[in-house]
Amino acid sequence: MTAPSPQVTPPVKASDHLLDVRHLTQTFKVAVGRTEATLSAVSDISFTIDEGQTLGLVGETGCGKSTTARAILQSPRPTKGQVLFDGEDLTGLRGGPLRRSRRKVQMVFQDPYSSLDPRWRVSDLVAEPLRINRIGGAEDRGRRSAELLDLVGLDPSRFGERKPHQLSGGQAQRVGIARALALSPKLVICDEAVSSLDVSIQAQVLNLLEQLRRELRLTYLFIAHDLAVVKHVSDRVGVMYLGTICEIGDSEEIYRRPAHPYTAALLAAIPTAEATSGDDAASIAGREVAVAQEMPSPLNPPTGCRYRTLCPKAADRCRKEAPTLRSVGPGHDVACHFPLLLAEPDLPGRS
């Protein structure tokens, strides 16, 4: 195990967590007109997930959530930082060892149709991970594939022979989940796994995921732009803004007492706690557009605190100095010079 760039990254320490992401940074070179620029998609983020836990990662489109997910999976490899999975640094692995370790991390994608090869039959799609890893004979794989389909609530005899375009969005996503489970992973990354589905179907799929977690003792990294969705499934929540994590903490705590102005803004944008599970996807989409228009470009992020250009509480210090994550309570960290909690005189006790 060697760290990719020893001068920059500190030596790898063993980790008690299932997933331990340290100082993850991902940059891309892009062409702007005739010159090349560096886009910093994810900038020095760290978090951990314990076995059996679900971490929700929220933020608006373009904030770097999906990039983070893919960087964890080394596809593409992160520019800097470590990803310790089950005590092993994935950034130091390549070839066969990487393939073997990564088998325990699987992903459920946002667009179920894109994640399924349109030319393959459902039963083959589900069995493919087994086939790639040469697990069992053709017959065993067929049986396992049927079991998995059963597990995600699809009748293998009805759906096994179909091609993805003959499925509904919810059905296709169930196939995607079955496929992700084929190799019995420890960690499943759900990258906006329900956001492309109808709201009614969203709930079904969320319930399925929750049920699977209990039955199979899975660990989730649950990525979404919708705080309401995340709240349902997460033990802990991280909030991302423009490639950085600005707040992370227990789910209830974050929702009840947001410490970062951005988190507060996001929460305020949810019409009502009751309405979020309802059918106002339009308002969510509308809000996203509104914020996205104002968000600065990751090509040229603001100095200091990245949120300061939109922050009502921004002060001179915010421009000069980038805030780092610091604890504002047990398991609750925030990256803000003027966190909301501290501003409030009577700090509610916690248990």
Add this chain to the structure above:
Amino acid sequence: MADMTAAVSNRSVWEDRRLLALDWAVWIPTVLLVALVLVCFLGPVVFGLPAPNVTDLLHPRAGLGTSGHLLGTDELGRDLLSRALHGGQVSIEIGLGSVAIGMALGGLLGMVSGFTGGWVESLIMRVLDTFLAFPSLILALTVAAYLGPSEGNVILAIAFFTVPTFGRIARAGTLQIRQRDFVLSGVLAGARSWYLIIRHVLPNILGGLMTYGLLTVGVAMIVEASLSFLGLGVRPPQPSWGGMISEGKGYLSDAPQIAFVPGAFLFLFVALLNLLGERLRSRHAVGGER
């Protein structure tokens, strides 16, 4: 450029065969092409035509409808129908053969470069660009001149210059497919690049490649004719449509059928290929009609 972008789309034409079969603009040319191929390959035997190289120096340049020679004879008294059909075999073989080789080689290079990226991609693309920058006919001309006249060499010479275009199309398609989540999903499942290229990339770009290939078959047949025009076609007395046209060019005033019979066959075949290829391609393009 337009060819490449249209070459790959989410849904392939080959997918819904039933729908295709209902489109008269697809099945009419298909049926005619198959019929033409069958006539070329089986016709001489079925119709009991004279052998293509048997000359009758006593009766050269017979006109259309001469008894025993439906389409007349050429300058050596050979039966034009028989020669046109046998020439069709050679031309079709050259068209299909060169495209098959070009598609296989170009497709492979394009997929590998598109999927692998990095210096492999740069190297492959520079080599393909080199061939693309070479005036294609000149390339075929020098290769044909170098290899000497024979059907196999003509196939190689023409294949040579179809490689870069197929390579570019395959690469463009691969770049698109590579971004699709199912490729990442395969990677996460532990698949190696070769597996992904063959099981996922290839099937998804094949439709586009085949459609372009269909159009290229026509182009290859025309290039064969051009090579023959410059004296570098197949070895005589073996007929090919292109070779027959250039042989007949010297008798346009007193025996135009020598050039125009094979000319008509070539024209018909290539036109049908174009019709079919164009129709298939338009079905590819997002939005349908074109």
Add this chain to the structure above:
Amino acid sequence: MSRITSRRVSYVAFLGAVSLVVAACGGNSSKSTAAATGSTAPAAASAPKSGGSLSIGVEAVWHPIDPLDATTFTDSDISMAVLAPLFDLGPGGTLQPDLATGYTAQNGDKTYVITLRKNVTFQDGTPFDAQAVVFNLQRDANPANACKCRVDLKDLASVVATDPTTVTVTLTQPDSTFPSLLAGTPGMMASPSAVQQEGKGFGLHPVGAGPFKFVSEVANSSVTLAKWPGYWNAPKPYLDSVTFKVIPDVSTRLASLQSGAIQDDEDIQPTEISTVQSASNLKVESLGGVGTYFVEFQTQRAPLDNVLARQAITYATDPQLIDNALFAGKASTGIESPWTPQSWAYPGASVSGYPAYDLAKAKQLVQQLGGLSFTLSIRNDATSVAVGQALQSEWAAAGIKVQLNELQNLALVQDSQTGKFQAMFYRLAGSYEPDGNVSLYFRSGSPQNSVGLNDPVVNQLLTQEREATTQAARKPILQSLAVQLAKDLPEDLLFAADWWRASVSNLHGIPQLANNWMELQGAWLS
């Protein structure tokens, strides 16, 4: 000849040694009567008219207009107009005066005294005199200059200007044909001062003493010449300007003549003759030919080292049938020796012992041989391809299996020179001097003896023929040679390599020279 694509180039390109072989027939007595003699006016009643311009369609491109580089007929035609030769080769091979007025042979044909025309100047104003002739001959003979015509001058011992209008040439060995060479490339006179001034670039700005001045050229496309008023033979030339246009494709060249883009097509296909004859504003002239079309055999290589195999092939060949099918019966058949009816050495349509077409005998021989198969090399032009295929089918009738090997001209020539072939369809430009059709190709050890013939009888006859001085004495020797060659059978002769020229009816005054070069000083348009 369905398409004599490169008839004129190939005269040169095919077998080379043009300048030696060049003296060609000319005198096709039937058609070119009046126009035939040198610079005299045609029989047409009216007097020549001055003015007008002429465009001539030619097949081949030219090299720089310099005797050192001349190889194609186009080179020669342009050289004739710009540089002008010492002698012209008139009909029947008679030498006619041009820049030289005459010569005397001395010392048993080893020394020649040549008298020059007086008061002639080059187009740059410098005088044409004996010194200029010495300069030109020495330049051509200098190996460092790599003249394509050097082979003509290999016996040259010395060239001396005896006085301003007399040149004495001494040879290392007797050669009665030497003066005729001065009607060829070595006789072309370049202006010494221009050569010295331009050096290697002379060919791009040629200056001579001919009737036309070089004006301009567009590479691979056209050469334009203009009347030079200072020409010695005033009032000639009659034309104001002449343009040579390269049109390699035979049918487009004829189409150009028909559409008026050119007024003269130097070379049309036999199959096109009827088309031209039916057009009221066009005429066609047969230029005849002293060369032949034939299949040559490599006599040192199996299976054609067996004379029976060569006989079988020749018996199986019916030239008349090919002529009828491909050339509308216009080619001169009845050729069983290296000489055509245009040559004084022509032994008649039948040579004793020559295997004329007889399919039964061919079949019998093939049977006797137990089958026969070989490869026939042909050039990749349409004519050769057509004739090759026709031969293939005729021979197949006798059970002979032939594979055609189509080659680019250059590869073909190289194979021929290195003897790397079994049989090859070839065309020889031919020489008016009968020796030019045989001794180079059939004498043992000659570098051009590509057939690998090694027959002491042939060698002896060739020597005898050279030593004999009069036509009357030489003719019987050549007859014997023809008979001996029919026995050895190094080639299967097909037909004469004659050609036809088409032009507009109102073009007159282009004489028929024995070497088929074009002399334009007397040309005029009515």
Add this chain to the structure above:
Amino acid sequence: MLQRRSLQALPVIVGVSVLTFLLLNLLPGSIALAIAGPGADPQTIKAIEVQDGLSKPLWDRYWQWLWHAMQGNLGRSLTSSESVTSLVAHALPVTLEVIIIAQVVALVLAVPAALAALADRSGRTDRLLGAVAFAGVSAPHFLWGIILILVFSVHFHLLPATGWVPLTHSVGSNLKSAVLPATTLGIGEFSFYMRILRGDLIDQLREEYVTTARAKGLSGSRVLVGHVLRNSLFSLITVVGVNFGKLISGAVIVETLFALPGLGNLLVTSIYQRDVNVVQGVVVLTAVAFVIINLAVDLLYSTIDPRVRYAVANG
């Protein structure tokens, strides 16, 4: 981007020159013999080999060529001893003129044809034009050329069958001599362009802005010409640019058929004569031109159309 793309072009050009050099020198037949003419004695051939440096090893000769080429000296023709640059300078304008006229004719016909086809979508005019377009690309150039010569030169005597009159001699005659070759070359291009343009127009008509413009009350033809056609023409122009390279191949055939003193003709003649220097020079110059045109088209495209960017993936 410009530097990066130009740097990428360099190996392509060197690659082309190496490829040409190898191809030419590996062709059967001695180059010296080709120059000397058949029948030349061994002494003469030797003299030529030494004089033209043909006896040196292949790589030496390549380096020497490259070294001179970088200084702008492409050597001299082995057959005519004219400098390659001057041969090209004479031939290039002919080819360019024919190609440009062919392109202009093709475009001038293709634009109204595409509009007419569009106006009568799926109707008789559309089908007829579609058929014409298919016919245009379904036969070799030389077949159309032969037909054109038979009709316009031999039968009607309207145009010269062959030959070339330089522009400097007479503009009228020059155009007359260019009409048939350019038309022959343009037939295929017309078909190609018409089909592309028609397809693109249909695509454009589906775009949102057309609906918006119509909703704002602009007339159909105004939208079509003012917006749709303008946008479609732009993408057509890029195709036309890239197509120049393809036309060089077409020029080989057309120039041989019509006996034009252009680059294609020069190239074919030189290949047959084994004039290595000329072939080398012409092919490399063509490749350079091709690369430059592509580069220009790409840059033009990315400058004007902001949607096209060269995304450089990381890893």
